[in-house]
Amino acid sequence: MTSFRLTVEKAVKTYGGVTALADGNLDVQAGTVTALLGANGSGKSTLSKILTGVVSPNSGSITLNGAPMRFASPQAARQAGISAVYQELSLIPDLTVAENIWLAHEPLKNGFVSRTLMRQRTQSLLDLFAGLYNRHLTPDALITDLTPDERQLVEILKALSFDPRLIILDEATASLDGQQVNRLFELVTQWKANGMAIVMVSHRMEEIFRIADKASVLRNGRTVGERVIAETSERELVELMIEGAGALHRERAPLVDPANPVRLEVRGLKTSVLHGVDLTVRDGELLGLGGLQGQGQSDLLMALFGAIRSTGQMIVSGEARHFRHPRQAMAADVALVPGDRGSEGLLLIRSIFENLILPSWGSYGTPIRVARAREKGAVIAEELKMVMSSLDAPVNSLSGGNAQKVVIGKWLLRAPKLLLLNDPTKGIDVGAKAEFYSLLRQLRDRGTAILFYSSDDDELLGLCNRVLVMHDGRVSTELFGDRLTHEQLVSASMGTPS
Amino acid sequence: MTALTNKDSRSTLKRIQSRLPPPLVALILAVLLFLIGGLLAPGFANVNQAVNIVRLAAFLGIIAAGQTLVIISGGEGIDLSVGALVTLGAILTYRITDGDEALILPALGVILLVGLLIGLLNGIGVALLRMPPLVITLGMAGVVTGLIYFVTRGQLIGDTPPAMGTLLSSALIGPIPGVVILWLLLGAGMWLLLERTQYGKQLFAVGINRTAARLSGVRVNLVVMLTYGLSGMLAAFGGFVLLGFTQTVFLNLGQPFLFPSIAAVVVGGTVLAGGKGSYWGTIAGALVLQVINSLLLALRVEEAFQLIILGVILLVLLTMYGRQRSVRQ
Numbered sequence: 054m055t056s057f058r059l060t061v062e063k064a065v066k067t068y069g070g071v072t073a074l075a076d077g078n079l080d081v082q083a084g085t086v087t088a089l090l091g092a093n094g095s096g097k098s099t100l101s102k103i104l105t106g107v108v109s110p111n112s113g114s115i116t117l118n119g120a121p122m123r124f125a126s127p128q129a130a131r132q133a134g135i136s137a138v139y140q141e142l143s144l145i146p147d148l149t150v151a152e153n154i155w156l157a158h159e160p161l162k163n164g165f166v167s168r169t170l171m172r173q174r175t176q177s178l179l180d181l182f183a184g185l186y187n188r189h190l191t192p193d194a195l196i197t198d199l200t201p202d203e204r205q206l207v208e209i210l211k212a213l214s215f216d217p218r219l220i221i222l223d224e225a226t227a228s229l230d231g232q233q234v235n236r237l238f239e240l241v242t243q244w245k246a247n248g249m250a251i252v253m254v255s256h257r258m259e260e261i262f263r264i265a266d267k268a269s270v271l272r273n274g275r276t277v278g279e280r281v282i283a284e285t286s287e288r289e290l291v292e293l294m295i296e297g298a299g300a301l302h303r304e305r306a307p308l309v310d311p312a313n314p315v316r317l318e319v320r321g322l323k324t325s326v327l328h329g330v331d332l333t334v335r336d337g338e339l340l341g342l343g344g345l346q347g348q349g350q351s352d353l354l355m356a357l358f359g360a361i362r363s364t365g366q367m368i369v370s371g372e373a374r375h376f377r378h379p380r381q382a383m384a385a386d387v388a389l390v391p392g393d394r395g396s397e398g399l400l401l402i403r404s405i406f407e408n409l410i411l412p413s414w415g416s417y418g419t420p421i422r423v424a425r426a427r428e429k430g431a432v433i434a435e436e437l438k439m440v441m442s443s444l445d446a447p448v449n450s451l452s453g454g455n456a457q458k459v460v461i462g463k464w465l466l467r468a469p470k471l472l473l474l475n476d477p478t479k480g481i482d483v484g485a486k487a488e489f490y491s492l493l494r495q496l497r498d499r500g501t502a503i504l505f506y507s508s509d510d511d512e513l514l515g516l517c518n519r520v521l522v523m524h525d526g527r528v529s530t531e532l533f534g535d536r537l538t539h540e541q542l543v544s545a546s547m548g549t550p551s
Numbered sequence: 552m553t554a555l556t557n558k559d560s561r562s563t564l565k566r567i568q569s570r571l572p573p574p575l576v577a578l579i580l581a582v583l584l585f586l587i588g589g590l591l592a593p594g595f596a597n598v599n600q601a602v603n604i605v606r607l608a609a610f611l612g613i614i615a616a617g618q619t620l621v622i623i624s625g626g627e628g629i630d631l632s633v634g635a636l637v638t639l640g641a642i643l644t645y646r647i648t649d650g651d652e653a654l655i656l657p658a659l660g661v662i663l664l665v666g667l668l669i670g671l672l673n674g675i676g677v678a679l680l681r682m683p684p685l686v687i688t689l690g691m692a693g694v695v696t697g698l699i700y701f702v703t704r705g706q707l708i709g710d711t712p713p714a715m716g717t718l719l720s721s722a723l724i725g726p727i728p729g730v731v732i733l734w735l736l737l738g739a740g741m742w743l744l745l746e747r748t749q750y751g752k753q754l755f756a757v758g759i760n761r762t763a764a765r766l767s768g769v770r771v772n773l774v775v776m777l778t779y780g781l782s783g784m785l786a787a788f789g790g791f792v793l794l795g796f797t798q799t800v801f802l803n804l805g806q807p808f809l810f811p812s813i814a815a816v817v818v819g820g821t822v823l824a825g826g827k828g829s830y831w832g833t834i835a836g837a838l839v840l841q842v843i844n845s846l847l848l849a850l851r852v853e854e855a856f857q858l859i860i861l862g863v864i865l866l867v868l869l870t871m872y873g874r875q876r877s878v879r880q
């Protein structure tokens with residue numbers, strides 16, 4: 054493979070009055086993993102999209118192997134060997150896995166699309182992640198039927214199907230579990246050895262230190278520094294990203310006072326995925342939910358919220374309840390931050406304000422007192438430090454992390470007594486994570502009961518004092534105190550009780 | 552480099568467009584067309600003609616109110632039973648009042664209820680039986696029309712109370728007919744409903760993302776059923792109002808309003824995919840359609856050409872609106 058080198062200099066991109074990128078620079082080479090770091094809204098996705106021709110910059114220069122370049126379209130960039138996994142997934146729900154992966158570059162045989170060939174090639178791509186997804190993920194499965202992590206895998210394979218010389222992974226690990234990330238990194242190491250260039254965006258610092266060779270840091274749309282990973286520290290990178298920030302501060306919660314009232318008690322909860330789950334959460338407890346992706350964690354949270362059918366016993370605030378609709382759960386002061394913000398959490402083309410208030414319109418009377426609702430919305434936006442042009446901007450103009458804050462904010466506004474969180478820090482930057490953690494601590498100290506599923510093991514270890522590890526639709530292991538360690542968490546995730 | 556300048560000029564156009572919301576674009580277009588009409592057909596642009604156009608647009612606008620709600624509700628939402636319900640509303644009023652002014656209000660009560668019930672049936676089909684809106688409302692239009700034929704056997708007995716003509720169709724305040732005032736009131740009511748009630752806010756949510764709406768506590772099925780119910784009710788009300796103008800009924804009285812009711816909504820910038828739109832837009836859309844209609848009539852354009860011109864204007868507007876729809880990230 055000939056050498057590959059792509060540089061971007063002084064890239065600028067504005068949307069109306071909003072500057073998404075003020076001075077973006079990047080230098081990528083064959084055989085190197087370049088991490089693109091920065092807080093939410095700092096311009097990482099925008100810079101990535103400039104590389105792939107999705108976004109056309111107002112000014113700036115791109116050089117490919119020494120020659121000036123300008124990609125007019127994603128197709129043009131692909132022709133130059135660049136393909137990307139975008140943060141907001143782009144698969145078409147009603148098409149199959151194979152159709153999505155080969156969309157617009159279907160394998161041909163005698164000039165006609167060959168479905169057999171398409172299936173075979175899809176299968177060999179899927180085999181790269183063999184054993185790390187459910188059996189229903191086949192070339193012919195519909196995207197609608199896949200879990201978020203499986204969609205993410207398909208998205209990665211789709212980018213790979215173009216046989217790129219540069220692959221951009223924009224938060225491709227955010228919804229993958231530990232094992233899937235491990236496998237992806239093994240693959241990245243192989244690709245690197247084969248001379249591929251890799252750009253990776255991630256808010257998980259440990260991942261950066263595991264896989265990246267160098268890091269380029271953006272702050273407020275400007276590239277503020279480049280570091281060789283081997284010669285830098287997490288602290289230095291975080292400080293580059295967020296002025297005046299210390300390293301990420303996590304502090305494990307103290308054991309909950311057993312005298313606290315039980316907020317939620319579940320016995321023998323079953324759905325098509327769950328095979329009988331028992332658990333208890335007390336007021337003021339931050340109970341972790343762990344395990345590999347897709348072991349029933351989402352189902353559990355959805356069932357507790359009345360969003361999917363279930364059987365079994367549920368006692369909420371001392372009363373036997375069985376929610377048949379999220380509305381009933383909300384009336385009982387339960388809130389759920391769902392796992393997939395695009396499809397479950399947001400009205401993308403409506404304003405931030407309307408998204409924040411959606412669950413709460415009922416409490417502002419008829420006619421709705423809009424001014425009061427706006428005040429509430431502004432307070433929560435401020436509290437979560439959302440980077441936005443105004444409350445009236447549509448949610449799809451927000452960066453990924455800020456959109457996630459909208460999903461969290463709309464439930465915090467309701468001051469729930471039981472908070473169900475389905476991987477809520479997905480795509481949130483280090484600074485916002487730290488704020489989110491302190492928010493969780495505050496809520497916990499005020500007596501909120503929190504059930505917290507995270508695909509990030511370090512997060513569970515750092516925040517929770519008790520973690521239920523799920524495997525195959527059951528709580529397989531309960532870890533707390535001294536037994537709550539990384540090793541135990543990993544081995545329990547594999548379903549090997551120790 | 553050519554690609555760059557190209558994109559830049561396009562984005563300037565986009566910027567101008569996004570400053571002007573579709574309802575305003577439609578409104579400006581209506582006024583422009585009216586003035587152009589004055590140039591093309593001398594004597595077209597005068598006050599009487601303007602009043603007449605607004606009056607005729609009011610009937611269409613009122614009939615299209617429910618259609619607006621249904622299209623906002625998304626899920627390929629469309630109500631093809633509007634025409635049949637307009638006819639039904641007019642025929643029932645004609646029959647019940649039989650020219651008696653004392654029976655106007657009772658008749659109004661009856662047709663609102665009947666419209667609501669038939670609309671709710673549509674809603675049940677869509678929300679609970681998961682039938683495509685196109686199919687169920689088309690079927691419903693057939694059923695309603697069939698029932699009218701069956702019950703009346705084509706013999707339409709009854710009469711229109713004179714007061715309906717006076718109150719609705721003739722000049723009421725100065726040169727302004729009652730129906731225009733009614734239209735403005737309905738406009739205010741629709742704005743309140745869409746922007747200042749829980750139902751309205753939830754309707755937009757349902758139109759965009761039903762899963763997210765449900766997970767935010769919205770009773771999606773209820774909202775959808777209610778929307779089709781309201782549409783039925785407003786269509787029947789449209790028939791009631793229309794009777795004030797036509798003074799007489801016939802079996803396909805409402806049918807010619809079906810396509811324009813959808814066109815008015817779309818010209819007003821309400822997105823066919825759902826979740827975005829307004830009744831102000833529909834008002835402006837109805838005005839545009841009526842100006843075009845009157846102008847072509849004044850110019851004595853052949854009917855075939857009328858359709859072509861209408862189609863072209865629709866296409867041009869829709870591509871303009873389509874451009875400014877923000878693409879997903």
Ligand SMILES: Nc1ncnc2c1ncn2[C@@H]1O[C@H](COP(=O)(O)OP(=O)(O)OP(=O)(O)O)[C@@H](O)[C@H]1O
Pocket residue numbers: 068071072073074091092093094095096097098099100140440441449450451452453454455480482
């Ligand atoms: N289509 C758009 N319209 C308006 N503003 C936009 C648009 N896309 C991005 N922005 C703004 O540009 C800025 C940079 O966004 P970008 O998505 O590049 O951030 P990011 O670094 O990827 O953040 P995150 O970590 O949250 O994904 C943000 O402030 C965002 O609100």
Ligand SMILES: [Mg+2]
Pocket residue numbers: 097098099140223452453454
């Ligand atoms: Mg991003």
